Amino acid sequence: MQRLVRYVLVLLAGLPALLPAQGFGIYEQGTCAMGRAGTGVAAPCADGSAIFFNPAGLAGLKGGRATLGVTLLDVQGGFTDDLSQQKTKLDDPLLAIPQVYVAYGVTPKLGVGLGLFAPYGLQTRWPLAFDGRFAGYKNILKSVYVQPTVAYQVAPWLSLGGGLDVVFGSVELNQRLDLADAPVPPALGVPLGTVFGQFGIAPGTDFADAHLEASKTTVTAHWGAIFKVNEKLSIGVRYLMHAKFDYSGTATFSRVPTNLIVPADIILPGPPPDTIRAGTPVDALLQGLGIFQTTLTTQAVTTTITNPEQLIFGLAFKPRKDWTLFVDYQFTRWGTRFNTLTINFANPVLNRVLYESYQNTNGIRLAGEWAKDAKWTFRGGYLRHQGAAPAETVTPLLPEGRRNEFTGGFTVKLSPGFSADVAYQYINQDDRRGRTREALFNQAPTTLLNHGVYEFHAHLFGVSLGYAF
Amino acid sequence: MMQRRFVFAASLGCALLVAACENEVLNSPRVPAYQGGTMFQRYVAMGNSITAGFQSGGINDSTQRQSYAVLIGGAMGGNRFYYPSLASIGCPPPFTNIFTGARVGGAGITGTTCLFRSPNIPPYLSNVAVPGAETIDMLLNGPAPGTNSNPLTQLFLGGRTQVKVMMDANPTFVSVWAGNNDLLGAALAGDTTLATDTAAFRISYSQALDSIEATGAQAILIAVGLGHSVNNVVLPFFSRGTTWFGLAASGAFNPAPFTVAANCAPPRGDTVLVSFAYGFGLLATAQGGTPTTLDCTAPPVIEPAETRFFAVLQLRYNAIIQAQATARGFAYTDSVNFTLDSLAGIANQFAPFPNTAAACSGSPFGLAFSCDGIHPNQATQLKIARKIIRAINAQYNSAIPAIP
Numbered sequence: 028m029q030r031l032v033r034y035v036l037v038l039l040a041g042l043p044a045l046l047p048a049q050g051f052g053i054y055e056q057g058t059c060a061m062g063r064a065g066t067g068v069a070a071p072c073a074d075g076s077a078i079f080f081n082p083a084g085l086a087g088l089k090g091g092r093a094t095l096g097v098t099l100l101d102v103q104g105g106f107t108d109d110l111s112q113q114k115t116k117l118d119d120p121l122l123a124i125p126q127v128y129v130a131y132g133v134t135p136k137l138g139v140g141l142g143l144f145a146p147y148g149l150q151t152r153w154p155l156a157f158d159g160r161f162a163g164y165k166n167i168l169k170s171v172y173v174q175p176t177v178a179y180q181v182a183p184w185l186s187l188g189g190g191l192d193v194v195f196g197s198v199e200l201n202q203r204l205d206l207a208d209a210p211v212p213p214a215l216g217v218p219l220g221t222v223f224g225q226f227g228i229a230p231g232t233d234f235a236d237a238h239l240e241a242s243k244t245t246v247t248a249h250w251g252a253i254f255k256v257n258e259k260l261s262i263g264v265r266y267l268m269h270a271k272f273d274y275s276g277t278a279t280f281s282r283v284p285t286n287l288i289v290p291a292d293i294i295l296p297g298p299p300p301d302t303i304r305a306g307t308p309v310d311a312l313l314q315g316l317g318i319f320q321t322t323l324t325t326q327a328v329t330t331t332i333t334n335p336e337q338l339i340f341g342l343a344f345k346p347r348k349d350w351t352l353f354v355d356y357q358f359t360r361w362g363t364r365f366n367t368l369t370i371n372f373a374n375p376v377l378n379r380v381l382y383e384s385y386q387n388t389n390g391i392r393l394a395g396e397w398a399k400d401a402k403w404t405f406r407g408g409y410l411r412h413q414g415a416a417p418a419e420t421v422t423p424l425l426p427e428g429r430r431n432e433f434t435g436g437f438t439v440k441l442s443p444g445f446s447a448d449v450a451y452q453y454i455n456q457d458d459r460r461g462r463t464r465e466a467l468f469n470q471a472p473t474t475l476l477n478h479g480v481y482e483f484h485a486h487l488f489g490v491s492l493g494y495a496f
Numbered sequence: 497m498m499q500r501r502f503v504f505a506a507s508l509g510c511a512l513l514v515a516a517c518e519n520e521v522l523n524s525p526r527v528p529a530y531q532g533g534t535m536f537q538r539y540v541a542m543g544n545s546i547t548a549g550f551q552s553g554g555i556n557d558s559t560q561r562q563s564y565a566v567l568i569g570g571a572m573g574g575n576r577f578y579y580p581s582l583a584s585i586g587c588p589p590p591f592t593n594i595f596t597g598a599r600v601g602g603a604g605i606t607g608t609t610c611l612f613r614s615p616n617i618p619p620y621l622s623n624v625a626v627p628g629a630e631t632i633d634m635l636l637n638g639p640a641p642g643t644n645s646n647p648l649t650q651l652f653l654g655g656r657t658q659v660k661v662m663m664d665a666n667p668t669f670v671s672v673w674a675g676n677n678d679l680l681g682a683a684l685a686g687d688t689t690l691a692t693d694t695a696a697f698r699i700s701y702s703q704a705l706d707s708i709e710a711t712g713a714q715a716i717l718i719a720v721g722l723g724h725s726v727n728n729v730v731l732p733f734f735s736r737g738t739t740w741f742g743l744a745a746s747g748a749f750n751p752a753p754f755t756v757a758a759n760c761a762p763p764r765g766d767t768v769l770v771s772f773a774y775g776f777g778l779l780a781t782a783q784g785g786t787p788t789t790l791d792c793t794a795p796p797v798i799e800p801a802e803t804r805f806f807a808v809l810q811l812r813y814n815a816i817i818q819a820q821a822t823a824r825g826f827a828y829t830d831s832v833n834f835t836l837d838s839l840a841g842i843a844n845q846f847a848p849f850p851n852t853a854a855a856c857s858g859s860p861f862g863l864a865f866s867c868d869g870i871h872p873n874q875a876t877q878l879k880i881a882r883k884i885i886r887a888i889n890a891q892y893n894s895a896i897p898a899i900p
Contacts, residue, residue: 109523110575110619111666207617207654217612224617225583227654229661287655290637290645294608306639309655429518458519480522 050361050385050415051149051168051425052337055452056080057126058096058489062436062450063394064408066353068341069253069263074448074493075128078142078176081265081339082188083251085138085178091131096448096491098124104456104483106159106426106463115159117483118152126491136180142190145171146267147334149425155203158231159423159463165201166424170194170270170334174249183255190249196272197242198332204323206234206285206309208467210376212316216297222467233283234313239328239370241276247334259345267337269364274330278372280323285309326373335364341392349399353408355392361385361415380469381424385415394434407435414459419474421461426481428459436489444495452487528573532894535714536572540622540667541565542634542658542704545871546722546880547625547673548648549579552856552867553607554599555627555648556586557614559866562874565623565671567881571899574668578618580652583611587651591867593855595776613651624661626652630677630692631700634658644677659707667713671884672704675720675813679806680870683734684771686796688805698816705820716827716888719814722872723836725807732861733772733869735849737765737792740775743849744790754782760792769798772850772869827891831883839864839876 054065057076070084071077075092077084100122107114130140147170153159171194178188207224211217217225224230251265287309295301303312313319341355365385371378394408414428421428436450462476525537541547541563549555549563560566560579569577587610589600599605626633628646637657638645653661662670678692692700708715723729730736737760743749744756760768774796782788793799798806814830821828839845847862847869854860856867866873872880878899885896 107522110525112522112525220615221612222615222617225613225615225651227580227613227651229621229654229656229664230617230619232654285655288637288639290639290643290649290653290655291647293647293650294610296610305645431517455517457517458521460520478523480520 050335050359050365050388050427051147052359053146053148055098055124055487055489056144056146057094057128058098058436058448058450058491059438061098061452061487061489062406062408062434062448063353063396064392064410064432064434066341066355066392066394066408067343068251068265068339068355069261069353070343070351074491075130075140075142078128078130078140078174078190079144079146081251081253081263082176082190082249083178083186083253083263085130085140085176085188086136086180086186088130088132088138089135091496092128092493093496094126094128094491094493096126096489098126098487098489100124101486103485104426104481106157106423106461106479106481108479110478115154115157118154119150122150138178140176142174142176143171144174145169146337151423151425153423157423157463160203160233161205161208162423162463162465163200163202164423165199167197167199168332169197185255186253188251192247192249192270194245194247194270194334195242196245196270196274196332198240198274198330200239202237203233203283204235204237205230206232209234212318214316216295216301228287228309232285232287234285235319235323236281236283237278239276239278241274241328241330243272243274245270245272261343263341263343265337265339269336269360270334272332274332276328277325278328279325280319282310282319322374322376324374328370328372330368330370332368333364336360349397351396353392353394353396357390357392357412359388359415362387365415378469381465382471383420384417385420386417388413388415402440404438406437409433418460418477419472421459421477421481422465423463426459426461426483427456428481428483429457431455446493446495448489448491448493450489452489454485454487456483458482525575526573530895530897532892533573534668535892535894536669536896537574538622538666538668539569539572539574539577539671540662540665540669540713541569541625541671542662543625543671543673544629544677545625545627546676548623548627548652550627551871551873552590553594554586554588554590555582556584556589556600557581559586559590560623562877563623564877564881564884565625567878567899568671568885569622571881571885571897572669573897577622578620579623580621581614581616582651583614585609585611587611587648591856594860594867595852610647610651620665621652621661622665624653624658624665626658628677629658629674630681631674631697631704632692634674634704635700644681659704663707663711667711670708670713670715671718672708672715673718674701674704675817676722679720679809679813683798683806684773686771686774686798686802688802691806691809694809694812694816697813701816702820705824705826709824714826714892716829716884716891717817717821718884719817719828719830719833721810721814721833721836723840724833725803725810727837729837729840730769731870732847732850732865734769734798735772735775737768737770737797738762739849740770740790741765749779749782752779752782753785753787754779755789757789757791760790764800765792767800767803768792769803771796827888829884829887831887832880835879835883836864
């Protein structure tokens, strides 16, 4: 089992991509729950995923449960520019998210478990021809939670649970630098604040590739409770605390040739006056200015990102013995946790402030589950949630918004010990107006920068195998 | 039964929720509402100093906004017409008095003063014209042989060519007014061998049009010139030898030791052209105390045979342009030349000799020209814009609104 856990940890740490939802939150943490539209805080699935969906759900567990599964994500979307009407499609490959939960009922009242899940993260990849490459063409944020969990049935009507989360965070940002936006070094004798665009360089002229990578491990906690009102009705609540990452890492820069030539002698005012000679390659000019030797050097970079709190309430109601209906409400506290993203470089000239101004989000999840017989259980659901990003910060980093999602799935018992889960989820995000560039000089953006529409939808396919022992 | 009800209720709920989508929409490019307006959604202007908005020996944001191209772009009402706005006083700042050399910005400002572009960099350029450009410069930049790049080529195009920047703007309509400098450069030097020969002109012009055709845009090609030389219309930058001779005879240059040779007298002097730069250069030397003579056979002077050469060359260039327009289904207009022909016949529009007592605000080269005697002033730019719009509407059966 230890080897299995280690394997999954490695797999998650190297996760190729994650699917954002409600900001950069992710809720697809189990195939069974995925078929239920993520509901179940009042009655988690019996596959051990209660470690995420409500730690209190481990109380009363009989025997052990181990679940291994994978969710395949077919993410599609893009950006259509107002002016050109050209659409640039997301470059995300087919993604796979593995999941593992192990839980064990130590006594009829005491349950324990270990889960690995990633409730926050994102990956967006854009082709290098996309104007958004200057904001980020490959953006990855990972938060892998390892959560040892304990749950106890305090009374027949009340179970409590909690877990300590060790969170492995990492962030990667890849972007191109636009020479038109780059400040002209004072060595050229031009007024401070002059950018190369004022020297005629056209917007969209790549001259460098920036790669920022940082990681941090932090600790947080997760709490849950389930109130069993009667045989038909349960009420659940869980609270995942925020996790703050003071990331530190490295920024590296590589040159991208502009292949531009200065066509005529340019007299620079100085002092002292100087002349850029006709025929001088712009790349040689940049080299001569020492931009890659003094400013865009490999250097330390730091930033702070906080995964916000999640608070979920839910009901599970059994109108009939074979039917269960679920309603969950989710609140995510983005408003306090993701306001500005400050990226500090060793060379403060490069420091950046990204104004995100995320808003708290609310989500509602509805689902129904029908236990046809001892072998087959079918489920389906719907959820809708708000977008965390306000209208002025819908960017290539995370062009998210309101979503309607539809799910369906089933569990089949393959043998007394083994069961399999299959689920499908369709995500349809409302088209949102947004922008491809950050505001210059760390200014706060406005919706005036928006110049097109982001669209997004995804098909998710989940399959898992469970073993009861 | 209950199960069926639940399924029905769930389905209904889902349908209602799907209807709750709140998609935001694209802001589609503005389609001008008048007849044929679709063609003018994205207008790009190619050319040289007149198109760029050069006036009074300089260019800045104020003169750029007065360009006929900017006026037409506004009248077309399509996507925003972006020009490479220059910062503050310009590059170089225009003269305020060409005779004293004073320029916008005051003391210390010279013909090499250049404050680069303004910090608001547009996403694309609609006016891609560069002062000093000849036809070859639409296709190539310096230091390639035969090109005429200057600092404004860098500041406006940033290492790209006019054709490249035009194509990057994804135009639906293009105007081309090129060729003036192929002729003017030679005329300023008084050397016909410096003019672009017609074969080279045809090749460069045709290649530029090939690029326009590749974008799918329609175009208007504007004839070379500001008046027909063959009709004896001459830019005020040039004064006739006869005029110089008469002024000297009347004592207008006294007490400077300045004489005008008899070869400037009529009838020969009627078709001899002395450029402002050359004639006033000599006069300045004389005013400095050095006896000086204007000889109307000196190389910088355009002699009768050369005058005829340039008049014929203008006609040949325009024949090439017209043939290209016909072959490609583009509009062609010579109406600007006819307009300038008419203005030349109106008193005070074309000064036969600069009014040295006048600052630029006094229009020393006439009411039709800016303070360098070559480039149209704001009023003439407006007339040019109106003429071109009429020509476009006539060719394409469109209804671009007239500029008031």
